[in-house]
Amino acid sequence: MELKADRLTRKYDRKTAVDGMSFELQKGVTGLLGANGAGKTTLIKMMCGILAPTSGEITYDGVPVKSEEYRNVLGYLPQDFGYYPDFTGRDFLMYFAALKGLGKKDAKERCAELFHLVNLEDKADVKIRNYSGGMKQRIGIAQAIINRPEILILDEPTAGLDPGERVRFRNLIEELGKESIVLLSTHIVSDIEHVAGRIIMMRAGQIIWQGTWKEEDGSLEDFYLKQFESGSKESINA
Amino acid sequence: MHKNRTFGTLYKYELLKIFKNKVAVITFMVLFIFTFLQGEFEVSGNVTPEALEQYRTLSGRAIDDTLISELLDATDESGRIVSDSDIAYEDFNDWVCDVIGYGLSYSDLNETSLYQERKRTIQEAHELSCLTEAEEGYWADGESRISKPIVYHDTVVTAGVLEGTTNLLIMMVVIIATALSSVFAMETQRKTDPMIRASLCGNRELYFAKILAGMSYVLGAILILLGVFYAYIGIRWGFDGMEYAIQTYRPFSQMALTNLQLAGILIMLTILGSLLISAFSLFVSCITRNGIAAMAVIIGTHLGLFALSSMIPYGMRALSQFFCLMPATLVSSRLVYEFRLVNAGKLLTCYQAAPVLYILMTALFIIIGSIAYDRQVK
Numbered sequence: 001m002e003l004k005a006d007r008l009t010r011k012y013d014r015k016t017a018v019d020g021m022s023f024e025l026q027k028g029v030t031g032l033l034g035a036n037g038a039g040k041t042t043l044i045k046m047m048c049g050i051l052a053p054t055s056g057e058i059t060y061d062g063v064p065v066k067s068e069e070y071r072n073v074l075g076y077l078p079q080d081f082g083y084y085p086d087f088t089g090r091d092f093l094m095y096f097a098a099l100k101g102l103g104k105k106d107a108k109e110r111c112a113e114l115f116h117l118v119n120l121e122d123k124a125d126v127k128i129r130n131y132s133g134g135m136k137q138r139i140g141i142a143q144a145i146i147n148r149p150e151i152l153i154l155d156e157p158t159a160g161l162d163p164g165e166r167v168r169f170r171n172l173i174e175e176l177g178k179e180s181i182v183l184l185s186t187h188i189v190s191d192i193e194h195v196a197g198r199i200i201m202m203r204a205g206q207i208i209w210q211g212t213w214k215e216e217d218g219s220l221e222d223f224y225l226k227q228f229e230s231g232s233k234e235s236i237n238a
Numbered sequence: 239m240h241k242n243r244t245f246g247t248l249y250k251y252e253l254l255k256i257f258k259n260k261v262a263v264i265t266f267m268v269l270f271i272f273t274f275l276q277g278e279f280e281v282s283g284n285v286t287p288e289a290l291e292q293y294r295t296l297s298g299r300a301i302d303d304t305l306i307s308e309l310l311d312a313t314d315e316s317g318r319i320v321s322d323s324d325i326a327y328e329d330f331n332d333w334v335c336d337v338i339g340y341g342l343s344y345s346d347l348n349e350t351s352l353y354q355e356r357k358r359t360i361q362e363a364h365e366l367s368c369l370t371e372a373e374e375g376y377w378a379d380g381e382s383r384i385s386k387p388i389v390y391h392d393t394v395v396t397a398g399v400l401e402g403t404t405n406l407l408i409m410m411v412v413i414i415a416t417a418l419s420s421v422f423a424m425e426t427q428r429k430t431d432p433m434i435r436a437s438l439c440g441n442r443e444l445y446f447a448k449i450l451a452g453m454s455y456v457l458g459a460i461l462i463l464l465g466v467f468y469a470y471i472g473i474r475w476g477f478d479g480m481e482y483a484i485q486t487y488r489p490f491s492q493m494a495l496t497n498l499q500l501a502g503i504l505i506m507l508t509i510l511g512s513l514l515i516s517a518f519s520l521f522v523s524c525i526t527r528n529g530i531a532a533m534a535v536i537i538g539t540h541l542g543l544f545a546l547s548s549m550i551p552y553g554m555r556a557l558s559q560f561f562c563l564m565p566a567t568l569v570s571s572r573l574v575y576e577f578r579l580v581n582a583g584k585l586l587t588c589y590q591a592a593p594v595l596y597i598l599m600t601a602l603f604i605i606i607g608s609i610a611y612d613r614q615v616k
Contacts, residue, residue: 050436
């Protein structure tokens with residue numbers, strides 16, 4: 001189980017949003033850290049096959065990102081994602097279950113599991129327009145994992161969650177990371193500090209550091225700020 | 239992977255999205271009510287029940303010297319009905335006025351002059367249309383199949399049915415624009431597109447589920463409106479006169495059809511035309527990814543085609559004829575006066591060529607839209 005990005009570049013006119021990034025992801029949670037505008041979302045869109053790279057390629061166990069096989073094992077929660085306000089939570093999940101190729105029976109069972117998992121059991125038949133920000137975020141997370149993805153990509157997934165929900169979410173991500181490749185993009189260090197076994201730090205479309213981080217290494221936030229300020233491109237690759 | 243098994247579910251939810259579009263549903267409901275009103279006023283707006291009863295005393299009579307002499311007795315020199323007791327001749331008199339126009343005075347009116355005037359007007363129309371010899375031959379054959387003298391029947395119900403059917407297509411354009419302009423655009427505007435595109439069935443399968451849902455909605459809507467309109471007319475007024483030749487309503491036509499057959503043709507063209515406009519609308523929604531812009535393009539295109547069709551000179555035959563074949567112009571009883579034919583191996587009238595053209599254009603818009611949808615991943 002290996003997701004590989006090889007010399008990935010994406011240019012928009014004169015601006016290079018992602019500049020020759022290479023990395024490999026294995027089972028477990030990987031945190032993608034970078035300030036706003038670092039190129040995280042562009043990278044993620046390419047990894048989800050919804051934005052073509054200018055050059056370079058992404059493969060999962062040799063399968064290219066544009067293939068149906070890849071999309072079949074992918075779960076994705078974009079930053080600032082949308083929903084259908086007049087759909088109930090159940091409609092929303094059943095629709096995405098169909099989009100992800102789940103049969104009706106499987107989809108129904110999976111929906112019930114997920115409503116329990118994201119603590120929305122009593123709101124399943126309420127229209128999403130009546131959900132709070134945190135509830136919307138949780139239904140978004142549920143759609144991302146409805147197909148039991150082998151690759152789960154989450155772009156700023158904790159936005160709108162209250163502290164209690166954040167803890168619950170971290171536990172969920174930790175659990176998912178045992179079976180899947182999870183890439184969690186954020187600019188908030190505390191989101192990934194305790195769950196990500198591996199960290200990729202980005203600045204101006206490039207990797208400025210990637211490697212594993214343990215609690216005994218000290219504060220990740222301090223290290224991140226140091227890397228960010230120095231702009232070092234040296235990889236520690238611990 | 240279980241892609242095929244989920245197509246039905248995707249279709250169901252795409253249809254649900256359209257039904258959740260309040261603007262579309264309200265528009266449909268308003269036009270549903272207008273369809274009832276149209277069923278009433280397309281007929282009662284033009285005649286009182288008493289006058290209609292009087293007109294029908296002449297129905298079934300041949301338009302010959304006997305009937306014409308009765309008309310002349312009932313009218314003055316300028317062709318006006320003189321006495322209220324002769325109201326039965328009012329509708330027939332309108333028909334005669336339509337045929338003779340300014341070309342013949344009432345003092346010279348008889349069976350021979352009336353049919354000669356009709357023939358002369360048709361010949362003028364042929365010349366204006368720059369018909370080929372083959373086309374002239376086609377219409378000469380058509381004319382020979384029209385039995386004469388023409389048998390009169392009032393066209394109050396016929397006019398209501400045929401004009402009402404034309405109006406239904408205009409209503410459908412509004413329904414289509416409000417319901418389908420956002421089918422693809424909403425995914426961009428609601429920011430659901432990235433999640434959809436990253437899904438297994440978010441590309442081709444979803445595209446066709448959206449197309450099928452959009453077209454089913456439109457098909458359902460047009461069948462309901464047509465059903466309501468024809469049921470109302472049938473129950474309230476009956477279909478008297480529909481079994482008569484279309485020359486009772488459109489005297490210069492050389493098509494050997496009854497009014498009922500023409501209504502059937504217009505119904506078929508309204509359905510196929512609505513599906514063509516739907517395919518175009520879905521294509522525009524897919525390309526523009528903006529509901530308001532798509533709505534403007536859909537309505538603007540329909541109005542533009544309607545306006546342009548009468549502006550393009552007959553000399554630019556191919557272009558002018560193509561515009562005439564578009565639903566905005568074609569779904570009308572007036573097109574029985576379109577004498578230009580389409581040569582597709584054999585000569586076809588506009589009503590014969592249009593269904594084939596509409597089906598081909600519908601398929602073309604769906605295919606081009608599918609390619610565009612696939613290529614929207616940048």
